[in-house]
Amino acid sequence: MMKLSxxxxxxxxxxxxxxxxxNPLDEEDVTAAIAAEFPVVPVDxxxxxxxxxxxxxxxxDEHEVPDGVEIGKLLVGLDEHNDLASVGKVSVAMPGRExxxxxxxxxxxxxxLMFGSVYxxxxxxxxxxxATASAWVLDTDGIIVSNYHVVDGDDADKHFGVATRDGExxxxxxxxxxxxxxxxxxxxxxxxxxxxxxxxxxxxxxxIGKDVVVLSNPKRRFFSLxxxxxxxxxxxxxxRKGAKIPQMTITADYAVGSSGGPVLDLAGNVxxxxxxxxxxxxxxxxxxxxxxxGMVQMVFKDCVPVAAIRxxxxxxxxxxxxxxx
Numbered sequence: 001m002m003k004l005s006x007x008x009x010x011x012x013x014x015x016x017x018x019x020x021x022x023n024p025l026d027e028e029d030v031t032a033a034i035a036a037e038f039p040v041v042p043v044d045x046x047x048x049x050x051x052x053x054x055x056x057x058x059x060x061d062e063h064e065v066p067d068g069v070e071i072g073k074l075l076v077g078l079d080e081h082n083d084l085a086s087v088g089k090v091s092v093a094m095p096g097r098e099x100x101x102x103x104x105x106x107x108x109x110x111x112x113l114m115f116g117s118v119y120x121x122x123x124x125x126x127x128x129x130x131a132t133a134s135a136w137v138l139d140t141d142g143i144i145v146s147n148y149h150v151v152d153g154d155d156a157d158k159h160f161g162v163a164t165r166d167g168e169x170x171x172x173x174x175x176x177x178x179x180x181x182x183x184x185x186x187x188x189x190x191x192x193x194x195x196x197x198x199x200x201x202x203x204x205x206x207x208i209g210k211d212v213v214v215l216s217n218p219k220r221r222f223f224s225l226x227x228x229x230x231x232x233x234x235x236x237x238x239x240r241k242g243a244k245i246p247q248m249t250i251t252a253d254y255a256v257g258s259s260g261g262p263v264l265d266l267a268g269n270v271x272x273x274x275x276x277x278x279x280x281x282x283x284x285x286x287x288x289x290x291x292x293x294g295m296v297q298m299v300f301k302d303c304v305p306v307a308a309i310r311x312x313x314x315x316x317x318x319x320x321x322x323x324x325x
Contacts, residue, residue: 040106043222048114048167049129055169056118056161057127063190065171068117068155074175075152075185096267101213104268105225110197111137112215113162114222115146115260120157130158134216134261134274138186140195142170145309146260147275148178148185162189164196165223181238181245182308183275200262203269205248205307206230214252216261216274228252233305248272248305263303272303 035042059065066074099107117130135146144162151160151172160172170189177186206212213227228251235244250263254274263272278300 043165045220045222048163048222049220051167052114052116052161052163052169053118053127053129056116056159056171059161059169059171060118060127060159063171065159065161066173068151068153068158068160071151071160071172071175072154075148075178075180096269098266099268101225101227104213104264104266105215108198108200108262108264108268109165109215109223109225111200112223112262113137113144113164114217115150115160115162117158117160119155119159132217132220132257133259134257135162135187136215136260136262136270136273137196137199140197140199142189142191142196143176144187144189145273146185146187147273147304148180148183150259151175151185151187152180168194177312179308179312181243182312183304184273184309184312186312200264200268200270202306202310202313203265203267203271205305206265206271208232211266212250212252212271213264213266214250214254214258214261214274215264216254216258218253218255218258220257226252226254228301231301236302246305246307247275248303250301250303252301254301270309271306273306273309274301275304276302278302 056065113135114132115135116132118127119130120126121128131150133146133150135144135150137143138145161169162172163169170191172187173190174188175185176188178184208230211227211229213225215223215225218224231249231251233246233248236247237244248263248271250272252263254261255277258274259276261274262270263274265271280297280300282295282297
């Protein structure tokens, strides 16, 4: 008599084969069924890249969108003189109710942008997406903030633009303010007859140990949220003459592509902006044999403090303290 265990082993494959034949899988139906369980529409990174290069490329072909050289000249010209008269009063939010990270994402992801450029390779007629970074909305009429270094350059073949999480794409057309040392730029994008859905407010500089969240686009994983806290404040040298500028270090993760992303307190106010990372490697006896440069011990996440952003805006605008609802 055949043992029961053997019968079961033989029966399982038959059941699986029958199920697969009787219920053939439709990839689109399965994808839709899985996505329907999510609280938000999943970001399709590849499709967003295609949309960005296609739409921004068409805008460059159809309109006079400044190239990298023109933007670079504006940056240099505004590094010591700003033109923010059109911004008007910039609200500085008072401390408000602390939100859960999920609430911060829901409330402020529409004010976070993918920042990038498009170019033509010379081997085909298509526009391609170049380096990508992050930015955030200061005013719904098209005024955004990012790092100085993400638009710094002299490439006449590239044109800058931004994309929202919904896939709306707008060209960068003007530099309103810039400070290279602080690594801050205030830019205008042409939104046409549209407006951004929401804007972010500037908050107070947080104490060390205060929780923060980052909304950014690390390594083209668009519209990501991470959480950490303020680790320290330090003085960063900016030239060989000994000049230094205050900076903020946080523990929330981010990576290449996050530059320009907003750092928010738990009330959803901007308290900083992503700037750079610095990796600490172990050497000597601790050096890993398969890692010639040494073993990674930790990564410092250094940010522009909101005080530096406010200092740039203060030159031409009157800041108005408002109560955050």
